[in-house]
Amino acid sequence: MNSVLQRLFGMGDWRETAVSQEAVNRRNLRLLVQLRWLAVAGQIATVLIVHFVMGIRVPIGWLLVAPAGLVVVNLISIPLTQRRDAISDQELMLALLADVAALTWQLFLTGGSTNPFVALYILQVVLGAVLLAPAYAWSLIVVTSLCFAGLGLFNRPLDLPAEHGGGLSLYLAGGLICFLLIAVLLVLFITRITENLRARDAYLADIRQQATERDHIVRMGLLASGAAHELGTPLASLSVILSDWRRMPLLKANADLTQDMEVMQAEVERCKSIVTGILMSAGEARGQAPTQTTLVRFLREVADGWGARDSRVKVELTPWNGLDPRIIADPALRQVLSVLFDNSVEAGARRVIVTPTVSEGCLQVTLRDNGPGFPATVLERLGKPYNTTKDRPGAGLGLFLLVNVIRSLGGVVEASNPAAGGGEVRLTVPIDVLAPEDNSAGELP
Incomplete structure (x- = not known):
């Protein structure tokens, strides 16, 4: 996708x-x-x-x-x-x-x-x-x-x-x-x-x-795409200015200021990466073509990337012993997983275990955290907009977008609270949807 x-x-x-x-x-x-x-x-x-x-x-x-x-x-x-x-x-x-x-x-x-x-x-x-x-x-x-x-x-x-x-x-x-x-x-x-x-x-x-929900997502997607376009120019300007500042002898002599500029430059690059991801998801990639990778490598990159970005939660990938199929490194699927990690952090979880399985032509990714689990009201209305217990405006759209993205791929999303505690989300998607046309099993990384 x-x-x-x-x-x-x-x-x-x-x-x-x-x-x-x-x-x-x-x-x-x-x-x-x-x-x-x-x-x-x-x-x-x-x-x-x-x-x-x-x-x-x-x-x-x-x-x-x-x-x-x-x-x-x-x-x-x-x-x-x-x-x-x-x-x-x-x-x-x-x-x-x-x-x-x-x-x-x-x-x-x-x-x-x-x-x-x-x-x-x-x-x-x-x-x-x-x-x-x-x-x-x-x-x-x-x-x-x-x-x-x-x-x-x-x-x-x-x-x-x-x-x-x-x-x-x-x-x-x-x-x-x-x-x-x-x-x-x-x-x-x-x-x-x-x-x-x-x-x-x-x-x-x-x-x-579903038509009503998709129309809602279209409006949010157009709004996000427009905002990403508008943010692209000021972010590029900030990046150029920071690069110039870092080369000025007067500013380079101040160690504390140099460190602050490096942090600012990293944050600007992160914002530019987020904007690029939004535009790619909206079909307006900024000179970046989707890359082919393998399932395990893709999940490992997502887990490592999240761990480097937010140290509050530890993401673990269950060891994989089967064939590792080739897939398209889809930004949207990466964002779907990020939504689940975000929810785990907000719920108070400190550990997320990602378990991928492939059977009968379908990819199933199970994410289980050690948080308090899902409220009953959220489980009853899974996939509905603004389905949340949070009071802040706009909350509850993460799972809504997640369910609709997976549904658009021909898959399903299931959520539950296991008896052992925590929350569990299972994403099931036909592997052919994510795989390149000439798909074959890759080697284990």
């Missing part, structure tokens, strides 16, 4: 990140496939029971054509839900029309509109109203209405035995079974659809929250 702003805020088109209607249709088609398997089993069982148990002669061969056709539809639909990320409304409409056609065929062979199972058309209409856009739902109503009317004119009457009393008892029993079938299927279906809608709403809410 050579530019934090570039990666962190390159969200792309909202249509690429939000859950599209076509993606929802894919899940709904998968649900229809599951319900259709139940329908196929129920149709076959009903035909066999009516013919062999109840003694009502029906054309078994022709009736079984419908469930056989639905099996074919399912076998076509399953690969679509597996290979494609989106299903159109038209394809979902065709799937429902296949169910309507199968039902119409079976009703045509079993009494037409006098069959109590004709009420199953209502189930198809409800499914269409829930799953389809209004235009397609109204079209489905027209289709089912025409099928119902057609069955009243064209059908094959059932040959009911005389012992069934003219079929009234059968009609009542069939109506009860149809009602129970519709009720059970609707409960199953609506429950699953509700779960899908809740998952979609939760995802959209999370996307909106």
Whole structure:
């Protein structure tokens, strides 16, 4: 990541990140496939029971054509839900029309509109109203209405035995079974659809929250970049003036003043280094290209650099015994680690242990300190802006920036308070994101 702003805020088109209607249709088609398997089993069982148990002669061969056709539809639909990320409304409409056609065929062979199972058309209409856009739902109503009317004119009457009393008892029993079938299927279906809608709403809410947070970071990044540009010129002027002073014989003769100028020069150089780091993170490197290094060497440089800068905390790197992959020495990742060291110092820790591991294509860096640990409120809202117990203005942005930087790299941040005491933060990032294109394991330094 050579530019934090570039990666962190390159969200792309909202249509690429939000859950599209076509993606929802894919899940709904998968649900229809599951319900259709139940329908196929129920149709076959009903035909066999009516013919062999109840003694009502029906054309078994022709009736079984419908469930056989639905099996074919399912076998076509399953690969679509597996290979494609989106299903159109038209394809979902065709799937429902296949169910309507199968039902119409079976009703045509079993009494037409006098069959109590004709009420199953209502189930198809409800499914269409829930799953389809209004235009397609109204079209489905027209289709089912025409099928119902057609069955009243064209059908094959059932040959009911005389012992069934003219079929009234059968009609009542069939109506009860149809009602129970519709009720059970609707409960199953609506429950699953509700779960899908809740998952979609939760995802959209999370996307909106991330967009808000990233917009917040963009504003801070632009402010920091602008401030870095403004500070560059006065820092360069101070550096030149200090260099001139250090060469003046009158000033060089004063040992105390010479020592003070050396300290001032070191601090100016440090400020210039900070400004350079800010500009590099914003994609405006000041003539410095990212360098390739190895994981352990990079972590060791960060730890040693921090130790030289602040002696209040001791940073220790756990010995590394595995292969040492090559990575890009990213300034942003260096700043992320510095944020954690800063937090440890402010919390009162005096020792931080850094433990890197690489497994399953991911780099995990665990930082554990001997401080008091994280407050419960901070752990609950990890990654939210201004999530801190400090009273000073602007506090609480460190972990917020850290979480979003790691998230932009496709990684995650976890924080906890181990039972042994202190605080622990785990950074997990795909190693390919940090590695150069031609990556190979380096030698242990």
